[in-house]
Amino acid sequence: MNRTLRIGTRGSALALTQTGHVADALRAAGAEVEIVTIATPGDRSHAPIAEIGIGVFTSALRDALAGGEVDVAVHSYKDLPTAPDPRLSLAAVPPREDPRDALIARDGLTLGELPPGSRVGTGAPRRVAQLAALGLGIELVPLRGNVDSRIRKVRDGELDAVVLARAGIARLGRTEEITETLDPIQMLPAPAQGALAVECRVDDVDTEHLLQSVLDDSASRAAVAAERAMLAALEAGCSAPVGALADVVEDLDDDGAVVLRLSLRGVMATEDGDLLRASATGDLTAAEELGRALAAELLDLSGLAPARSEGRS
Numbered sequence: 001m002n003r004t005l006r007i008g009t010r011g012s013a014l015a016l017t018q019t020g021h022v023a024d025a026l027r028a029a030g031a032e033v034e035i036v037t038i039a040t041p042g043d044r045s046h047a048p049i050a051e052i053g054i055g056v057f058t059s060a061l062r063d064a065l066a067g068g069e070v071d072v073a074v075h076s077y078k079d080l081p082t083a084p085d086p087r088l089s090l091a092a093v094p095p096r097e098d099p100r101d102a103l104i105a106r107d108g109l110t111l112g113e114l115p116p117g118s119r120v121g122t123g124a125p126r127r128v129a130q131l132a133a134l135g136l137g138i139e140l141v142p143l144r145g146n147v148d149s150r151i152r153k154v155r156d157g158e159l160d161a162v163v164l165a166r167a168g169i170a171r172l173g174r175t176e177e178i179t180e181t182l183d184p185i186q187m188l189p190a191p192a193q194g195a196l197a198v199e200c201r202v203d204d205v206d207t208e209h210l211l212q213s214v215l216d217d218s219a220s221r222a223a224v225a226a227e228r229a230m231l232a233a234l235e236a237g238c239s240a241p242v243g244a245l246a247d248v249v250e251d252l253d254d255d256g257a258v259v260l261r262l263s264l265r266g267v268m269a270t271e272d273g274d275l276l277r278a279s280a281t282g283d284l285t286a287a288e289e290l291g292r293a294l295a296a297e298l299l300d301l302s303g304l305a306p307a308r309s310e311g312r313s
């Protein structure tokens with residue numbers, strides 16, 4: 001295969017950095033690649049994500065890929081809608097960055113050190129629900145925009161702190177500005193946070209094989225598959241108050257041999273702001289079943305579940 005692969009990306013600093021890493025890995029494997037920036041309506045609008053809808057950052061990129069303008073699309077996985085796009089193949093999930101959320105606060109403060117009344121910026125309902133449940137007496141201020149502009153609000157004194165994905169801060173080379181990485185016991189990340197999704201057209205099998213062999217990490221793929229299956233089964237979409245985190249853990253089988261398994265934790269906020277939590281462990285090869293089972297448990301806890309015996313398709 002000696003054509004140049006055109007890799008589509010959003011134009012934000014974060015997206016360009018992420019895509020740059022993917023391009024470097026493909027070049028190191030001998031491929032010729034070219035990066036093409038695609039503007040998305042999500043980049044142009046300043047409205048809250050909950051208002052402009054799921055997929056604002058990703059659908060223009062997917063259309064450009066399906067329409068043949070580019071051959072590969074690189075997304076932040078957590079920004080993708082849960083519904084599969086039949087035109088495209090998820091060819092690779094590269095090794096995942098640290099999936100946790102992080103605090104950037106004034107004066108090096110941690111969450112527990114923020115005085116009551118502190119103004120903490122975050123737009124995501126998932127983060128709002130989990131921060132509110134900690135009962136710290138902080139004021140949660142709606143916030144969006146790119147990583148740089150969010151951090152600047154702390155530097156400018158407009159906010160006392162912001163909560164962001166650690167992975168985004170790390171990819172921009174700014175980890176030294178983090179004042180606390182939040183423990184998933186307090187703050188479960190968004191499903192697929194810290195992971196990238198690398199797509200190609202479903203009929204482009206040469207590109208699919210190249211992406212898969214050069215970039216795919218099976219442990220990251222399995223962890224993210226469990227989290228996303230949980231989210232999809234909760235029919236929640238990307239801005240709903242759902243957190244999930246799967247870890248690959250070592251376990252012993254019946255004969256005492258070490259096997260790798262997936263350990264999945266999930267949290268869902270009710271309309272009253274209560275947090276429902278559940279966790280389960282399952283086979284690495286049955287990630288989606290594990291995610292669906294945990295979603296069913298959370299729905300049971302919420303009282304919203306259809307009777308288990310009816311099954312959820």
Ligand SMILES: NCc1[nH]cc(CCC(=O)O)c1CC(=O)O
Pocket residue numbers: 076077078079147163164165166167168192193194195196
């Ligand atoms: N929706 C915005 C978005 N999409 C991906 C990341 C960070 C990188 C990642 O999670 O992969 C961010 C910023 C944030 O949530 O702080």
